[in-house]
Structure formats: C-alpha cells, structure tokens
Amino acid sequence: MGVMLAVMASLGLIVVFFSISTTSYSFMILLNVAACSVAGILGLTFLLRTLHRLVLIVDDQIRPVRRPESYQLGKETRDLSRPDADENQDHSIEPDASAKEDPSGALD
Secondary structure (H helix, E strand, O other): OHHHHHHHHHHHHHHHHHHHHOOOHHHHHHHHHHHHHHHHHHHHHHHHHHHHHHHHHHHHHHOOOOOOOEEEEOOEEEEOOOOOOOOOOOOOOOOOHHHOOOOOOOOO
C-alpha cells in the first residue's frame, strides 16, 4: 500500500501538468488509467516479493536443516545418525614419530 501511494504521488505531478496543459478528456482518462496501472503493478510486485521472502523465512524456521548422514572430518568419517558414535571413538592424540624427544637431550 505504501509503495502504491509513493508511486501515485510521484506520478501525480505528471497528471497535474497534463491536466492543466491539455483539453482532451479522453487523453486524461487514458493517462489516469496508465498512472494507476503502473502504481498498482509496482505495488503488487513489491507485495508479492515481500510475501515470498516471509514464506522462505517461515519455511526455514519450520523445517530443520537437512544434514548428510555422515560427513568427512579429516581422515575419519563420523556417523551423525547415531548419537553414541562419538562415545566409542578414541580421541587421544599420539605424537608423530619425527616429533619424539631425543633421549640424550642434545639439541641439534
């Protein structure tokens, strides 16, 4: 409604100008119909876009986000469909063979 009002107000000056400058009644009727049609089309387009955005927001809130059943995490595959999948995995970190300390304690 606000978009239609703004477009009608902006086209109002054009309608006033032609109302003063012309004496053709049929042209004025045609100009008024064209101005109202443009305002109506732009207003309805804006309304439909806004409603479409609202529907997308509501759909996102209602439907849960679909995640794949398993996803790749580094080199291990984690199964998300089983909630106890994390409990059975060993999360200890073993140092690399190259990162082991020198037993003599000498620095290179």
